Amino acid sequence: MNWWNPRFEDSSIGPYVLKAVNEHKFSEGSLAVYFQERMAKALKVEHAVALNSGSSALAVGMLALGVKPGDEVILPDRTWIGTAHAVKLIGAVPVLVDVQEDRPLMDIRAVEKAITDKTKVIIPVHLNGFAVDMEILLPLARHKGIKVLEDACQALFSRRHGQHLGTVGDIGCYSLSWSKLICAGQGGIAVTNDPELFEKMRKIRHHGVDNAYDSSWGQFGFNFRWTDIQAALAVPQLGVVDRDIARLKENHARYVEADIGVIPTESGEEVPLYTSCLSKRRDELVKFLGDRDIGCRVLWPSIHTSPAVGSDEKFPNSDRFAQEEFYLPSGHALASEDVDSVISAVREFQG
Numbered sequence: 001m002n003w004w005n006p007r008f009e010d011s012s013i014g015p016y017v018l019k020a021v022n023e024h025k026f027s028e029g030s031l032a033v034y035f036q037e038r039m040a041k042a043l044k045v046e047h048a049v050a051l052n053s054g055s056s057a058l059a060v061g062m063l064a065l066g067v068k069p070g071d072e073v074i075l076p077d078r079t080w081i082g083t084a085h086a087v088k089l090i091g092a093v094p095v096l097v098d099v100q101e102d103r104p105l106m107d108i109r110a111v112e113k114a115i116t117d118k119t120k121v122i123i124p125v126h127l128n129g130f131a132v133d134m135e136i137l138l139p140l141a142r143h144k145g146i147k148v149l150e151d152a153c154q155a156l157f158s159r160r161h162g163q164h165l166g167t168v169g170d171i172g173c174y175s176l177s178w179s180k181l182i183c184a185g186q187g188g189i190a191v192t193n194d195p196e197l198f199e200k201m202r203k204i205r206h207h208g209v210d211n212a213y214d215s216s217w218g219q220f221g222f223n224f225r226w227t228d229i230q231a232a233l234a235v236p237q238l239g240v241v242d243r244d245i246a247r248l249k250e251n252h253a254r255y256v257e258a259d260i261g262v263i264p265t266e267s268g269e270e271v272p273l274y275t276s277c278l279s280k281r282r283d284e285l286v287k288f289l290g291d292r293d294i295g296c297r298v299l300w301p302s303i304h305t306s307p308a309v310g311s312d313e314k315f316p317n318s319d320r321f322a323q324e325e326f327y328l329p330s331g332h333a334l335a336s337e338d339v340d341s342v343i344s345a346v347r348e349f350q351g
């Protein structure tokens with residue numbers, strides 16, 4: 001059993017791919033535009049921009065928000081390294097803060113302490129569909145004139161108090177890579193309610209121009225474009241996303257009820273993409289399960305240990321997650337019987 005399997009709507013992909021190929025307009029053709037529009041509607045947001053990855057969405061979002069080399073950007077020490085690398089890519093300075101004790105989400109008190117005159121953007125990361133408390137973070141940022149870029153790469157269609165994560169700050173970013181709710185192989189979406197930010201992101205995605213024949217060159221940008229071939233994979237999945245979300249929630253609830261160390265959601269609105277589990281004997285447990293053909297994913301080290309990003313500060317909560325956290329088999333392709341056999345194996349290990 002793999003820790004994750006993507007699930008495609010096989011019978012629907014072929015006609016969409018043919019449509020994309022026959023249109024002879026691979027990047028940003030009608031399918032990519034259609035997907036963007038459907039995403040904006042589904043997320044109840046004004047504008048969506050499809051991009052070639054979640055990491056690109058973060059970089060494009062920061063450029064649109066006017067982040068310049070040397071500006072400081074605050075982010076949590078627990079996230080996928082892509083969040084921090086997007087900050088580095090545009091020459092800004094990543095400022096790391098510790099996470100909460102019980103969930104690997106940015107500690108907002110630590111954010112408050114980390115703010116300086118150079119802080120331009122705060123990036124709350126809604127890791128694993130778990131919601132950062134935007135009702136506290138947003139007023140804090142607004143009061144200081146700081147922009148908020150939500151990293152909702154792992155939180156597509158997760159909500160808090162009725163609002164989709166990623167749609168509350170200035171810009172929100174989602175990933176469509178292989179272990180996400182909607183998998184396009186690679187891909188990303190940036191959303192906003194601000195028409196100016198939308199226009200900027202739309203242009204930054206394509207070297208600042210409207211098309212390859214437009215040589216106005218007013219806006220700095222890069223090739224961050226998505227393709228219709230990828231949209232052909234994503235569009236059919238959007239049609240069955242409610243079913244997939246229900247499956248994720250059902251599997252996760254089953255794991256949580258078994259009381260084997262899985263981090264629970266805070267409400268039924270959160271979509272737990274992964275079965276994030278904590279164990280003081282993590283590496284032993286992962287080996288035990290691996291010997292029984294149950295694949296797990298040991299989570300990444302904390303960002304402050306990266307030579308490219310690095311920090312000498314102490315992040316005790318983050319360090320604990322780095323040592324104890326792993327994913328049990330997860331995903332909407334996983335059947336309830338698989339969940340039950342994983343639970344039995346973990347119980348066997350726990351004695």
Ligand SMILES: Cc1ncc(COP(=O)(O)O)c(C=O)c1O
Nearest residue numbers: 053054055080082083153175177
């Ligand atoms: C929290 C987080 N941020 C950013 C990214 C980057 O997204 P992508 O892999 O689509 O570039 C990911 C990808 O897994 C992620 O999990």
